[in-house]
Amino acid sequence: MKEMTFETPPPILAAAAVPPTKTISEALSGVWRDPAQLVRHWNYKGAIMSGSLRAPIFLITYLVGRESIKLALGAAFAQFVFRFIFAGVGGALIQAFRRVEPAWKALAAILLIVPVISHIFEFLVQTGFAHFTQTSDHTDVAIIRSICLSILSAFFSLFIMRRNVMIVGEAESKSIWSDLGNLPVLIFEFIMFIPLEITKMLRRGDYLRALASVAAFGIFAELLGWAIVNKPYWTYNKGKMSIASFWGIDGIILLLMCVGLAAIVVPRNAKSSEDV
Numbered sequence: 001m002k003e004m005t006f007e008t009p010p011p012i013l014a015a016a017a018v019p020p021t022k023t024i025s026e027a028l029s030g031v032w033r034d035p036a037q038l039v040r041h042w043n044y045k046g047a048i049m050s051g052s053l054r055a056p057i058f059l060i061t062y063l064v065g066r067e068s069i070k071l072a073l074g075a076a077f078a079q080f081v082f083r084f085i086f087a088g089v090g091g092a093l094i095q096a097f098r099r100v101e102p103a104w105k106a107l108a109a110i111l112l113i114v115p116v117i118s119h120i121f122e123f124l125v126q127t128g129f130a131h132f133t134q135t136s137d138h139t140d141v142a143i144i145r146s147i148c149l150s151i152l153s154a155f156f157s158l159f160i161m162r163r164n165v166m167i168v169g170e171a172e173s174k175s176i177w178s179d180l181g182n183l184p185v186l187i188f189e190f191i192m193f194i195p196l197e198i199t200k201m202l203r204r205g206d207y208l209r210a211l212a213s214v215a216a217f218g219i220f221a222e223l224l225g226w227a228i229v230n231k232p233y234w235t236y237n238k239g240k241m242s243i244a245s246f247w248g249i250d251g252i253i254l255l256l257m258c259v260g261l262a263a264i265v266v267p268r269n270a271k272s273s274e275d276v
Helices: 011-017 024-033 044-064 069-096 103-133 136-161 176-204 207-229 247-265
Strands: none
Touching: 024 069, 024 103, 044 069, 044 136, 044 176, 069 103, 069 136, 103 136, 136 176, 136 207, 176 207, 176 247, 207 247
C-alpha cells in the first residue's frame, strides 16, 4: 500500500485557492451595479431558518397576551411569510459583504442596512395585521423582540458565511443538510468568539481593552435583556432592587466564566482566529 502524502501546492495554485477580499466600497458598488444578484443568490437557507425562528416570537407574544390561538397563529403566519420572502434577500445581501475586510466594516454596513429595512416592512405588515384584528397592544413588544433577534442573526450570519456556510450560488456552496451539520460547531465558536478575543488581550497585557470589552458586553446584555422581557431587571428581590438584579451583571458574570474556560482550554500559542 502506498503511503498517502499531502504535498504543498505550487504558489500559483495556492494563491488562486485564496478567495479574494473586498473593500466596503467595492461591496456597496457591486450591489448597486448589480442588484439582480440579490435575486440570483436569494438565500433559501436563510429564508427557511428566519421564518422558522421569527414566527414563534409572535405566536408566544400573542398567547402570553391572552389572545386566541387563531389570532396567535395568524400573527405567526404573517411573520413567517414576510420573513421567508425578505430573509432570502437579506441573506443574499449579507453574502455579498462576507469577503469585506476589515470585517467590522461589513458588520457595520449589514447592521445599518438589513435590520433597518426589514423592520420598516415588518412594522407595516404586523401593524396592518394588528389593525384588522385589533391586537395592536402586542405588536410593539413582538417587533422589539424581533429586532433583538435581527441583531444577533446579522452577527451570526456574517460569522458563518465567512466560513462558507449557509451561502448559495457560489463555488463554496454546499447542501442545506451539510450546512446544518456544521452549525453546532459554529454556534459554539460564535458563542466563544468574544471570550477568546478577551483572553488574547489579557495574554498580550492589553488590560484596558479587555476591561472595555467586558463593560461593553455588560451594556449590550442589559439592553438585550431589557428589550426581551420588557423590564430592566430580572428580579425584584422581595421588593428591593439591587445591583445584582440587572441583566448586565448576569451577562458580565457569564462572560467572565467563558473567559476563564477559554484561558484554560485554549493553548497560549494558539493561532488567531478570523476577525468575525
